Amino acid sequence: MAEYRRILAVGSEITDEHGIGFCLYAAGHLLERGDSYNEVMQLIENELSAERWLSPGESYIVRDLVNVLIKSGAEFGIRQQAAENCQRRILKHISLQEKALALQKDFAKLALTAQLKSPEQEPESIWAAYGEEPWLVSLAPALPGGQRLAIIVRGGSILDSITSSTAYSETILANARFTTGAGVDGESLGPNFPELKLAYTTDGEASLLSDWGPQRTFYMIALLLVLCVTLFGAYILWRDVGRELKMAEMRSQFIASVSHELKTPLTAIRIFAESLLLGRPEDPQAKSEYLDTIVNESHRLTRLLNNVLDFSKIEKGNRTYRKEPACLSEIVRAAVQAIQYPFKQQGFHLSVHVEDNLPHIQVDRDAIEQAIQNLLSNAMKYSGESRQIDLRVHKRDGQAVIEVTDQGIGIETAQQKHIFEKFYRVPSEENKRIGGTGLGLALVFHIVQAHGGCIEVESIIGKGSTFSIHLPLENKQ
Numbered sequence: 001m002a003e004y005r006r007i008l009a010v011g012s013e014i015t016d017e018h019g020i021g022f023c024l025y026a027a028g029h030l031l032e033r034g035d036s037y038n039e040v041m042q043l044i045e046n047e048l049s050a051e052r053w054l055s056p057g058e059s060y061i062v063r064d065l066v067n068v069l070i071k072s073g074a075e076f077g078i079r080q081q082a083a084e085n086c087q088r089r090i091l092k093h094i095s096l097q098e099k100a101l102a103l104q105k106d107f108a109k110l111a112l113t114a115q116l117k118s119p120e121q122e123p124e125s126i127w128a129a130y131g132e133e134p135w136l137v138s139l140a141p142a143l144p145g146g147q148r149l150a151i152i153v154r155g156g157s158i159l160d161s162i163t164s165s166t167a168y169s170e171t172i173l174a175n176a177r178f179t180t181g182a183g184v185d186g187e188s189l190g191p192n193f194p195e196l197k198l199a200y201t202t203d204g205e206a207s208l209l210s211d212w213g214p215q216r217t218f219y220m221i222a223l224l225l226v227l228c229v230t231l232f233g234a235y236i237l238w239r240d241v242g243r244e245l246k247m248a249e250m251r252s253q254f255i256a257s258v259s260h261e262l263k264t265p266l267t268a269i270r271i272f273a274e275s276l277l278l279g280r281p282e283d284p285q286a287k288s289e290y291l292d293t294i295v296n297e298s299h300r301l302t303r304l305l306n307n308v309l310d311f312s313k314i315e316k317g318n319r320t321y322r323k324e325p326a327c328l329s330e331i332v333r334a335a336v337q338a339i340q341y342p343f344k345q346q347g348f349h350l351s352v353h354v355e356d357n358l359p360h361i362q363v364d365r366d367a368i369e370q371a372i373q374n375l376l377s378n379a380m381k382y383s384g385e386s387r388q389i390d391l392r393v394h395k396r397d398g399q400a401v402i403e404v405t406d407q408g409i410g411i412e413t414a415q416q417k418h419i420f421e422k423f424y425r426v427p428s429e430e431n432k433r434i435g436g437t438g439l440g441l442a443l444v445f446h447i448v449q450a451h452g453g454c455i456e457v458e459s460i461i462g463k464g465s466t467f468s469i470h471l472p473l474e475n476k477q
Contacts (some may be wrong), residue, residue, distance in 0.1 A: 004029050008039055012047065012058075024061045031068045040065060041082060048089050056097055063090045100152075103130055103137065107150065129155070129196045136196075251423065265297035265304075296341035303338075303373060310370070311422070311439050314446050321364035321450055328361050328368075328400055329354045332393055335372035348380055348387050355394040359473055363451055368471075371447045374440040375404040375467050381434050383408035386464070399453070400471045407464040416457055420445040444469070 004026040012021030027043055030036040044062055047054065054062065069083040127136045133155065140149040272290040281287050313319035332354055343350050372391075379389045386407040393402050411419060415426045423438040444467075448455045452472050459465035 001030070001033065001035060005036060005039070008036065008043060011043070012050075018057055019055050020057050020061065024058065024065070027065055028061070028068075031065065031072070034072075037069070037072070041069060041086075044069075044086050044090075045082070048086060048093070054093060054097075056094075056101070059090060059094045059097055063087075063094060066090055099130075099135070103135070103152070106130075107137075127196070134196065247423075265301040268297045269294050269301075292341070299338060300342065303370070303377075306370065307374070307439050307443055311443055314443070319446070319450075321367055321447075323362050323364050323451070325360040326363055326365045326368075328358050328363075328393060328402075331363075331365055331369050332372060332391065332402070335369045335376070336391065338369070339373050339376050342377075343380065343389075346380065346387075348383070348389055350376070351388070351390045353390070353392045353394075358393065358395065358400065361400055361471060361473055363471065364447075367447045368451070371444045371469065372402060372404070374444050375402075375469075378440055378467075379404050379406035379408070379465075382406065382430075382465070384430070395473065398473055400473055402469040402471070403466055405464065405466040410461040410463055411457070411459040411465055412461060413459075416459060419457070420455070 007026035008023050008030065011023055014023075015021050023043060024047075027036075027040045031040055044065060047058070047062060066083055066087045070080070070087060127138045129135070130137050136153045136155055136158070138151045140151055272293050275281060276287065276290055281290060310319060332352070336350065336352055340350075376389065376391065383389065383406045388407055390405040391403070392405070393400070395401070409428075409430050411426060418424050419426065420441050422442040424442075425438045445455055448469050448471070453470045456468045456470070457465060458468075
């Protein structure tokens with residue numbers, strides 16, 4: 001170890017046959033043993049600062065030594081920064097060396113030939129550009145003995161020298177650079193500098209070009225964001241407008257349907273009342289039938305108005321229910337009795353099955369009766385040619401179940417989730433010929449939901465539908 005340190009202290013004065021100082025070999029051995037870190041660093045700095053030109057072999061050895069110093073990680077701070085600085089310097093030195101060696105190899109290909117302006121004039125030198133950051137290469141006049149000396153100048157050094165020696169150079173807003181190759185923008189320097197051009201880029205343009213990548217990304221993202229927001233806003237507007245148009249159409253249909261529904265019982269009441277007033281039916285039985293018709297049409301008109309008024313209260317949030325224990329079988333019988341006349345008038349047969357010993361249930365009697373009447377009225381409207389309707393009341397899983405079944409036209413599966421919406425009527429040719437307001441099932445849904453229950457529907461096109469009201473029992477048995 002001591003011998004290596006003495007050799008290291010000698011410096012690069014003693015070299016081998018390749019011109020490589022023994023001190024560099026000694027430095028490698030010392031670093032392998034983790035010794036003399038500072039001494040090796042000082043040696044490398046001296047070598048890089050020396051005026052002499054390091055040979056390629058020395059350059060690569062110094063590069064390896066610097067890499068070892070950096071990777072060792074033994075010490076950081078100023079020493080680590082010094083090692084990294086030395087690494088940048090030696091890599092730049094090696095890059096220049098490799099470019100110089102490549103130039104030496106390619107020198108014959110440069111084809112530097114003199115040009116004569118006239119027979120009396122001396123030939124002028126041709127300056128060829130070499131490399132990406134071009135060196136300017138030329139030949140000096142022939143020396144005695146026929147040899148010619150190659151002259152190599154770094155183009156960047158020339159521009160730096162011009163800038164530093166020009167007055168007010170700091171105010172010049174142009175960055176000049178040498179460019180080479182065909183198709184490159186720039187000012188030609190004349191025939192003595194083939195393929196060499198001088199290009200100017202203002203600071204503003206340079207900044208714009210350098211920042212164009214991030215700016216373009218930002219602008220693209222901003223444009224995409226604006227486009228997405230615009231499309232989303234257009235979609236929301238289109239959806240809202242479509243919804244409003246649909247609601248307006250439903251309201252228009254509702255008004256027309258209510259007008260028709262009100263007109264029918266009012267017309268019947270007026271006709272039969274006028275007949276009785278004129279004394280036309282002399283038969284007491286006919287008079288009794290006229291009076292029954294007036295009473296039943298009045299009940300029908302009352303049910304329609306109650307539906308509209310109750311739905312208005314629901315919309316405003318003012319609909320209240322007075323719940324009290326009630327017998328479900330009595331509610332069912334009252335609902336059937338109220339709707340019996342239109343059933344008989346249109347030839348329907350209503351089959352009622354009520355399970356015995358049903359417990360009392362906590363409900364609003366009038367509201368549940370109204371819900372049953374609406375289901376029976378719907379079953380009558382949509383039974384088609386069938387005249388059979390079944391009403392069943394029974395217990396199941398701790399709930400009271402009220403089922404109304406018809407054998408009519410049925411409801412498509414896709415439409416079943418919409419039939420409880422306000423003003424909604426299934427769009428079909430059959431429905432266009434059937435009167436209705438689109439409120440009956442919406443009102444039933446709200447009544448059942450307010451009682452803590454649910455309503456279900458099972459339907460098959462052409463075979464009929466079954467609506468089931470499920471209400472929780474007060475006393476489970």
